[in-house]
Amino acid sequence: MKIIKLKNLPAIEYQRIIKRASGKLREIIPLVEKIIYDVRLAGDNAIYEKYQERYGKACYQSVFVSGEEIKEAYKKVSRDFISTINQMIRNITMVHEAQLRTKKDSVIEPLEGIKVWREWRPIEKVGLYIPGGKAIYPSSVLMSTIPAKIAGCREIVMCSPPKERGEIPYPTLVAADMVGIKKIFKVGGPEAIAALAYGTESIPKVYKIFGAGNSYVTAAKLLSLSEVAVDMPAGPSEVLIIADETANPAFIAADLLADGEHGNDSACVLLTTSKIIALEVVAELEKQLLNLPTAKYIKESLAKYGLIVLVDSIKEAINFANEYAPEHLELMVKNPEKIINKILNAGSVFLGDWTSKSAGDYATGANHVLPTGGTAKMYPPLGVDAFGKWMQVQKCTKTGLKNIKQTVETISEVEQLPAHKNATSIRFL
Numbered sequence: 001m002k003i004i005k006l007k008n009l010p011a012i013e014y015q016r017i018i019k020r021a022s023g024k025l026r027e028i029i030p031l032v033e034k035i036i037y038d039v040r041l042a043g044d045n046a047i048y049e050k051y052q053e054r055y056g057k058a059c060y061q062s063v064f065v066s067g068e069e070i071k072e073a074y075k076k077v078s079r080d081f082i083s084t085i086n087q088m089i090r091n092i093t094m095v096h097e098a099q100l101r102t103k104k105d106s107v108i109e110p111l112e113g114i115k116v117w118r119e120w121r122p123i124e125k126v127g128l129y130i131p132g133g134k135a136i137y138p139s140s141v142l143m144s145t146i147p148a149k150i151a152g153c154r155e156i157v158m159c160s161p162p163k164e165r166g167e168i169p170y171p172t173l174v175a176a177d178m179v180g181i182k183k184i185f186k187v188g189g190p191e192a193i194a195a196l197a198y199g200t201e202s203i204p205k206v207y208k209i210f211g212a213g214n215s216y217v218t219a220a221k222l223l224s225l226s227e228v229a230v231d232m233p234a235g236p237s238e239v240l241i242i243a244d245e246t247a248n249p250a251f252i253a254a255d256l257l258a259d260g261e262h263g264n265d266s267a268c269v270l271l272t273t274s275k276i277i278a279l280e281v282v283a284e285l286e287k288q289l290l291n292l293p294t295a296k297y298i299k300e301s302l303a304k305y306g307l308i309v310l311v312d313s314i315k316e317a318i319n320f321a322n323e324y325a326p327e328h329l330e331l332m333v334k335n336p337e338k339i340i341n342k343i344l345n346a347g348s349v350f351l352g353d354w355t356s357k358s359a360g361d362y363a364t365g366a367n368h369v370l371p372t373g374g375t376a377k378m379y380p381p382l383g384v385d386a387f388g389k390w391m392q393v394q395k396c397t398k399t400g401l402k403n404i405k406q407t408v409e410t411i412s413e414v415e416q417l418p419a420h421k422n423a424t425s426i427r428f429l
Contacts, residue, residue: 327346
C-alpha cells in the first residue's frame with residue numbers, strides 16, 4: 001500500500017476512495033432489474049433455472065432446507081463451534097435486550113382530558129439475507145435473528161446462497177437452528193431479495209428485508225423499496241483506522257487485513273499522524289499476508305480501495321472520517337474516549353488497541369450488520385428497533401375534546417375541509 005499525505009491526494013482519487021464500492025451500483029442496476037423481473041414473473045422456476053445450471057439438477061431440486069439437512073449439519077460441526085455459538089447468543093442477547101427496555105412510550109397529556117402515547121409493535125414478517133459467497137457467516141445468522149426474536153417478529157424467513165453441491169454451509173445451518181429459524185431457503189444474490197420482496201411458490205413474501213451482501217444484493221434491495229422495506233443498503237465491508245504514535249502497527253495491520261479478506265471490494269483505510277507508524281504498518285501488512293490463505297482477496301481489496309494516509313492532526317483525520325462515514329471506525333489513539341464525541345458518522349466504533357475488529361464482529365454482543373458506503377451518515381447499526389415500529393395511540397375525554405374544539409374547527413375552515421370540522425362539532429350539538 002502506498003503512503004500519501006491527505007492534502008496531496010488528487011481530487012479524483014479522493015472521491016473514488018470516498019465512494020468506494022458503492023460507486024458501482026449504477027452500472028449493475030440494469031442487470032439486477034432483469035433478475036428481479038424474472039423472479040417476479042416465474043417465481044421458483046427462475047431460481048431453479050439459475051441454480052440447477054450452476055450446481056446441477058441432482059444438487060438443487062428444492063429451495064427449502066429440510067430437517068434432514070439440518071441434522072446432517074450438526075454432525076459436521078465441532079463441539080467447540082456449538083460452545084462458541086452459545087456464548088455469542090448469550091452476549092448478543094444481553095446487548096440487544098437492553099435496547100428495548102419498554103414497549104410503551106411515556107404518556108403525554110397536552111391538556112386535561114387528552115392523552116397521547118406510542119406502543120411498540122413488531123414487524124410480523126421479516127426476511128434475513130445471510131451472505132455466503134467466498135466465506136461462511138453463522139455469526140450473521142445470530143446478529144440478524146436474535147434482535148428479530150427480541151422484537152417479537154412472528155415469521156422469520158432466512159435466505160442464504162448455496163455452495164458447490166447445492167447446500168448451505170453446515171455451520172450456518174446449525175447456527176440458524178440454534179436460534180430457532182424454521183424457514184430456511186437455499187437462495188442467494190438478487191434472486192433471494194426478489195423472492196423475499198415479492199414471494200414465490202416456496203418463499204414467503206415479507207414486509208422487511210435485513211442483511212448485508214455484495215453490490216448486486218444491495219442494488220436488489222434498493223430496487224425493491226416500492227414493495228418492501230429494507231434495513232439499510234449494506235454492501236462490501238470497510239474499516240477506517242485513526243492512529244497516533246502510540247498505536248501498535250501490528251494490531252493496525254491485522255485489523256486492515258481482517259477487513260480486506262471479506263472480498264476483493266472491501267475498503268481498508270488508515271489515517272495516521274505518524275510516518276513511522278505508517279511505514280511499520282506497511283511492513284506488517286507484507287509480513288502478515290504471507291500466512292493468510294485469503295491473501296488473494298486481501299491484495300485485491302487493498303489495491304482497489306486501500307489507502308494509508310498521513311494527516312497533520314487527529315482533527316484532520318476526524319474530519320475525513322466524518323465525510324467517509326465508515327462501517328467500522330477504529331480509534332487507536334492515546335485517549336480515544338476524549339474524541340468519541342467528535343465522531344458524527346460511523347456504523348460501529350472501536351476504542352483503543354485492544355478492541356479488535358473481529359471482537360466486535362463476533363463476540364462483544366454489538367451488532368455487526370452495519371451501514372456501508374457512506375450510509376452511516378443516515379443509517380444506524382442493526383438493532384431491535386429495526387424489527388418493529390411505534391404505533392401512535394391517543395384518547396380524548398369529552399372535556400379533552402372541548403379544550404381543543406375551537407382549534408379543530410378553525411383549522412378545518414382554513415383548510416376548507418368542512419367534514420373535519422363537523423366530526424368534532426357534532427359531538428357537542
